Amino acid sequence: GAGRKRESDGVDDRRGREEVRVLDIGTGRGGFPTHAAAECGADVHGIDIDPLHVSEARANARERGVAESTEFSVGDYHDIPYPDDTFDAVSGIETVCHSECKERVLEEVRRVLVPGGRLMISDGFRSRTALTDPEAEKLRTVLDGWAVPDFAHISEFRESLEELGFTDVTFDDHYEQIIPSARRQWLPSLAVTPLLKAAAALGLIFKDIST
Template sequence: MGTSHMGVSRIEEYYTESHFDYKLLWALEDSHGLHAGYHDGRDRSHAEAVENMNRELADRAGIGPDDRVLDCGCGVGGSSVWLATERGATVTGVDIVPLQLREARTLAAEAGVADRATFTRGDFTDLPVADDSVDVIWGIEAICHAEDKAEFVAEAARVLRPDGRLIVADGFRAVDSMTPSERESMNVWLDGWAVPNLATLDGFHTALTDAGFETVESVDETGQVLPSSRRLYWASRLLRPFGRVASAVGLRNETQEDNRRAARYQHETLTDGLWQYGIVSAKR
């Protein structure tokens, strides 16, 4: 994850305290990823849709066995391990959450790819990586945690080799202005998930071109992630009574309840057209 005005500790706290919720509601034992699924009509389960997202991004970036990939905000390592297993790539996952890095290393060892999927603690706005040393920059639903997305873009440009590729899937703000009610709903979602702000697709595109990237393509894929968004929405609504009782008796803390509420508002604001899910690709 990247730093923000919320600070590294806030992002780490969010993912650490919400880990059980993700295991319960996101089927981590099967999906091995915290990100949305790419629903193409052929997926038969949530885990298959999550894997589809990995496949979709890998295809768009043309990732193969000769590539060194940097997975920025790697989470529990599902995408990194998938790339090492299915594409034969050499992957370094970077994240700031120790719990997730431990999970990622365990997953890589169990999959037999610990030699090709390694993980280190670091901030993707200040990468512990040499200049011109990476073939592909990969980021799924992590770059949103950077307050200034241009800092991530600058680091990506620094560490990518000439002709290197970038692939990012994330949420992007879809409107220029909001009513007070719309802004409040967005804040419940973003604050609950430790996200300082969302860039627009146009703004992110401009940041990439200003940093020297070429062949920048931005595609609105909101329709493909709606089932994942609905999954979170209904989980939030169904778990609301339990959450209130559990909080009252000290079984759930404020961070966990904020996460549950955010799951509702991410869907309502998405279907209201306040944000969109985009996939952005570019070449150095």
């Protein structure tokens, strides 16, 4: 989590005074936005570059009865289609890792956040930078299987946030909680990489990446 600088304490001080506006970047099928709208009563917008995902997100919102408090549109988080200072909070769930220019994504997020707004990202990060050649090769195998150019390093990502003026930057490690689902997600990628090479990669990657 991280917050953009302002005199007040962020999004929480807006509750009760006006509806909280949330943007979910790389929203996919809209799971998080529809949940936030249903459980928190927020005005939630979601953008995704895939028109099919946007259609599915809208259908998901209708099924959950939150179509009126959600809005989904085709959009690229490298060039967010909203004016400056629009949202009280921005979320990104397992999506920033797919960007080849993560700094640009953070710049755009900062632009559309109101002063004091909050950013929440749930994603994969590298806990160390120095890898041996065999380790780097195994990491590349995993990333290619997930269509991820690279995982950001925790310290470098924090530095990028702070350079943009974000404060109160915190990282929570949910490694143990995500490992079972991460292993299941790995199975489809075996079709695009040799089986033994993929199996070897599994032994390393889940020890070296913190989320």
